[in-house]
Amino acid sequence: MAHNPQQLLPHLVEQALDLCSADSAGISVLDGPVFRWTALHGKLEVFDGETTPRHDSPCGVCLDQEGALLMRNPERVYDWIRKANITVPEVLLVPLPIDGGQSLGTLWVVAKEGDEFNAGHMETLTHLAAFAGTALRMLKADEKLKQALEEQETLTREMNHRISNIFAINNSILGLSARLAESKDDLVEVLRGRFGALADAHGLVRRSFHPSIKPQGVDLAQLVEKILKPYFVPTLKGQSIQLGENTTNSMALMLHELATNAVKYGALSVEGGELHIDWKCKDDQLILNWQEDRGPTVVQPTRSGFGSKLIANTLRSLQGTINYDWSAEGLRAQLIVPLKNLER
Known part of the structure; x- marks a missing residue:
């Protein structure tokens, strides 16, 4: 996992799909005012990369209550699910734990029919979510390191450019001043x-x-x-x-x-x-x-x-x-x- 945290997320979602005998599974990562669906498997895989509202979605409720959430037919409550022609007989969501107890997303599974998920499925999903949260934390650390390296490279280029400008200006001033x-x-x-x-x-x-x-x-x-x-x-x-x-x-x-x-x-x-x-x-x-x-x-x-x-x-x-x-x-x-x- 330490070498390929990006590859771990699809594997964990696939495990959730199989262990819960689900119809679809995926991860929703909080990205500002929206959740971004990633590593989707099953029937909803076609929606991979799409976004959903933070404060008007089952994922948002899961994060707000800071615990597992079981919901039946959320399309009856959330218009964006119904308008996307998505039928969700039952969905089980658990938050992804990050440092300090904060959650930056959810791991979820959608049932083929209603009344399929139980406490055992919730426990399984919670364990998988712990690994997914660790993988996300590693990915974010990699992103910060990459950004820091890019900023350092930008700083080096900028300083070289400014030093060159200073030398050019000073050379011009020295030359003309000396002559006059x-x-x-x-x-x-x-x-x-x-x-x-x-x-x-x-x-x-x-x-x-x-x-x-x-x-x-x-x-x-x-x-x-x-x-x-x-x-x-x-x-x-x-x-x-x-x-x-x-x-x-x-x-x-x-x-x-x-x-x-x-x-x-x-x-x-x-x-x-x-x-x-x-x-x-x-x-x-x-x-x-x-x-x-x-x-x-x-x-x-x-x-x-x-x-x-x-x-x-x-x-x-x-x-x-x-x-x-x-x-x-x-x-x-x-x-x-x-x-x-x-x-x-």
């Missing part, structure tokens, strides 16, 4: 800020490695507040928008670059400077506005630095765009990204 840095100190400062933004974004992502659980997104407002907190508390206005993990990293880098520029040259470089950020969804697109006010006079740069290139490259991967307005009152920037790409 004026000194080693400048390079260290730039990299510290950019890697810090990635770390902040990484900390917001709520991960689950269970196959059936969808990863939770990061709210855009939460991300904006997290990235800009070291510099300024901006005025935010916009609806709740969930970002996928990759998009969270991308948005973090872009917001960090805009904030760094504002601290060095824009509204956040002077006392009294203001920053307003708002966003909305329109025509299946996210439109995010970055508006600086009360800062020094803004002059459009003559060449694109790393920050501008990083923002452009990041938006390109999201099929988005950015428009700059180098107004004398302060920089205005508008990011536009298709909503469908925010879930990545």
Whole structure:
């Protein structure tokens, strides 16, 4: 039995059929709100794999009273039996014992005619049900082990994927930063800020490695507040928008670059400077506005630095765009990204 618990169930049902001289026999396994018929033998074998209601069936009554149940002509009480054109002169059911006294199903036999089953049949069925319950417990343990191994494999693949992404992002940042840095100190400062933004974004992502659980997104407002907190508390206005993990990293880098520029040259470089950020969804697109006010006079740069290139490259991967307005009152920037790409 230890090696083939799955094969034991049909054998036990067959034994119940023969020892009780029954017309049909089977096992009903509790599966949420229903029982699932399995290992059926006899005339009802054609219904193997079908389901019956948990709270409107002889099996349900058997579990509720936690003991053997003898019932005659249940089709008179339960419409689903009658509608299936099943005639049950007499049925004897016993619960399948599982750990802690809980029962997850029943073993049952149907008589050829009425008044066939007696106390001896009940005792026989109870012994067989004990073995069937052990087999079911072993099967459930195997299922849990298999699920754990699958989750571990999923975790390994996911971690490999994320590590590869981190290396790719860091390699890109290092390459471009090194080419544009004026000194080693400048390079260290730039990299510290950019890697810090990635770390902040990484900390917001709520991960689950269970196959059936969808990863939770990061709210855009939460991300904006997290990235800009070291510099300024901006005025935010916009609806709740969930970002996928990759998009969270991308948005973090872009917001960090805009904030760094504002601290060095824009509204956040002077006392009294203001920053307003708002966003909305329109025509299946996210439109995010970055508006600086009360800062020094803004002059459009003559060449694109790393920050501008990083923002452009990041938006390109999201099929988005950015428009700059180098107004004398302060920089205005508008990011536009298709909503469908925010879930990545």
